[in-house]
Amino acid sequence: xxxxxxxxxxxxxxxxxxxxxxxxxxxxxxxxxxxxxxxxxxxxxxxxxxxxxxxxxxxxxxxxxxxxxxxxxxxxxxxxxxxxxxxxxxxxxxxxxxxxxxxxxxxxxxxxxxxxxxxxxxxxxxxxxxxxxxxxxxxxxxxxxxxxxxxxxxxxxxxxxxxxxxxxxxxxxxxxxxxxxxxxxxxxxxxxxxxxxxxxxxxxxxxxxxxxxxxxxxxxxxxxxxxxxxxxxxxxxxxxxxxxxxxxxxxxxxxxxxxxxxxxxxxxxxxxxxx
Amino acid sequence: xxxxxxxxxxxxxxxxxxxxxxxxxxxxxxxxxxxxxxxxxxxxxxxxxxxxxxxxxxxxxxxxxxxxxxxxxxxxxxxxxxxxxxxxxxxxxxxxxxxxxxxxxxxxxxxxxxxxxxxxxxxxxxxxxxxxxxxxxxxxxxxxxxxxxxxxxxxxxxxxxxxxxxxxxxxxx
Numbered sequence: 001x002x003x004x005x006x007x008x009x010x011x012x013x014x015x016x017x018x019x020x021x022x023x024x025x026x027x028x029x030x031x032x033x034x035x036x037x038x039x040x041x042x043x044x045x046x047x048x049x050x051x052x053x054x055x056x057x058x059x060x061x062x063x064x065x066x067x068x069x070x071x072x073x074x075x076x077x078x079x080x081x082x083x084x085x086x087x088x089x090x091x092x093x094x095x096x097x098x099x100x101x102x103x104x105x106x107x108x109x110x111x112x113x114x115x116x117x118x119x120x121x122x123x124x125x126x127x128x129x130x131x132x133x134x135x136x137x138x139x140x141x142x143x144x145x146x147x148x149x150x151x152x153x154x155x156x157x158x159x160x161x162x163x164x165x166x167x168x169x170x171x172x173x174x175x176x177x178x179x180x181x182x183x184x185x186x187x188x189x190x191x192x193x194x195x196x197x198x199x200x201x202x203x204x205x206x207x208x209x210x211x212x213x214x215x216x217x218x219x220x221x222x223x224x225x226x227x228x229x230x231x232x233x234x235x236x237x238x239x240x241x242x243x244x245x246x247x248x249x250x251x252x253x254x255x256x257x258x259x260x261x262x263x264x265x266x267x268x269x270x271x272x273x274x275x
Numbered sequence: 276x277x278x279x280x281x282x283x284x285x286x287x288x289x290x291x292x293x294x295x296x297x298x299x300x301x302x303x304x305x306x307x308x309x310x311x312x313x314x315x316x317x318x319x320x321x322x323x324x325x326x327x328x329x330x331x332x333x334x335x336x337x338x339x340x341x342x343x344x345x346x347x348x349x350x351x352x353x354x355x356x357x358x359x360x361x362x363x364x365x366x367x368x369x370x371x372x373x374x375x376x377x378x379x380x381x382x383x384x385x386x387x388x389x390x391x392x393x394x395x396x397x398x399x400x401x402x403x404x405x406x407x408x409x410x411x412x413x414x415x416x417x418x419x420x421x422x423x424x425x426x427x428x429x430x431x432x433x434x435x436x437x438x439x440x441x442x443x444x445x446x447x448x
Binding site for chain 2: 059062063066070148151152155158159162163165166176177178179180181182183184185187188189190191192193194195196197200201202203204205206208209210211212213215216217219220223224226227230232233234237238241242245246248249251252253255256259261262263264265266
């Protein structure tokens with residue numbers, strides 16, 4: 001539905017994002033320009049939700065921060081892709097317009113959707129570029145590193161997808177403990193990046209982080225099991241796919257925690273973190 | 276880590292990190308969290324957050340300035356020791372700084388390689404869990420309602436119809 005000039009600008013942004021999906025240039029130069037154009041788009045979109053308690057872009061912004069160094073080292077320098085640059089300009093133009101000229105929640109959802117499409121395009125292109133590098137023995141190590149980079153952008157895509165599916169969260173209208181959990185995760189994620197990105201790693205922070213990951217995975221398994229018992233989730237899927245995957249990840253984090261516990265100076269972690 | 280001593284909690288863990296961890300732990304174990312769709316939508320980013328944490332752990336393991344408590348480094352070195360032939364093990368011990376106990380020392384290359392392997396495996400397991408967590412959204416799930424209590428409608432046509440035996444197929448079909 002197009003009611004205002006802002007809707008037209010948002011529509012143009014969405015069309016540009018769809019255009020990115022159709023592009024098949026997987027050269028190093030194209031991939032670098034996509035990567036350098038993506039983060040500013042996320043930043044511009046996040047401004048739509050600044051007033052909200054939980055910004056659906058919070059975790060994605062942290063991923064942008066986390067990959068900056070790796071992108072520079074593994075893909076090399078590049079200029080932002082002109083289409084992504086244009087999307088950013090459009091999003092900024094609409095964001096700077098008075099809110100009275102349109103429905104804010106609709107614009108937030110539209111920005112989220114455009115970001116999702118652009119992120120999907122960027123993640124796909126980086127993943128394919130990495131796969132190409134992995135085929136050649138001489139570029140295989142670099143291909144593996146870029147695969148990790150692509151995987152992190154896919155995570156960003158999954159987060160945006162979740163917020164798009166959960167429209168209440170996307171527009172900040174969710175209330176109650178679930179919203180508090182999202183706030184808690186976003187706050188934790190930001191602090192963890194503050195402590196680890198471009199910093200000398202502190203084994204104590206890594207130990208706490210391993211404990212938090214264990215807590216998140218265990219609680220997810222517990223609630224998923226309850227949801228299946230209550231008929232909210234497909235029981236077969238939960239017991240044959242989700243639970244085994246969560247258990248394997250939990251075992252793996254358990255080993256990581258033991259390692260960081262050995263390396264971390266002796267401390268007394270808060271009682272709430274010992275379980 | 277760039278953090279003044281004033282920022283440190285009595286636990287030794289940087290204060291903002293400890294505070295954020297504590298807050299998250301409290302909400303995660305809140306008795307008000309139910310199994311409704313709001314919670315399940317919130318758990319999905321929670322699982323994805325563990326993947327990002329696994330990436331950060333991998334990054335930390337790659338850094339040459341990663342240091343650990345001497346006793347821990349020694350124990351991990353011993354573990355690697357068991358898998359490495361004697362001569363190489365001696366070289367490994369020579370790389371260890373001559374410090375002991377709680378002092379932080381650098382980590383020898385073979386131990387670092389093992390840490391890197393562990394972090395890579397952790398990332399792979401966590402990524403698989405995140406992929407499986409898509410089912411938390413339950414978009415593809417339609418609960419099957421029991422039908423046994425519902426009477427089959429008996430129309431006039433149904434009452435007067437009869438289903439005969441299935442015709443036999445010609446031999447060889």
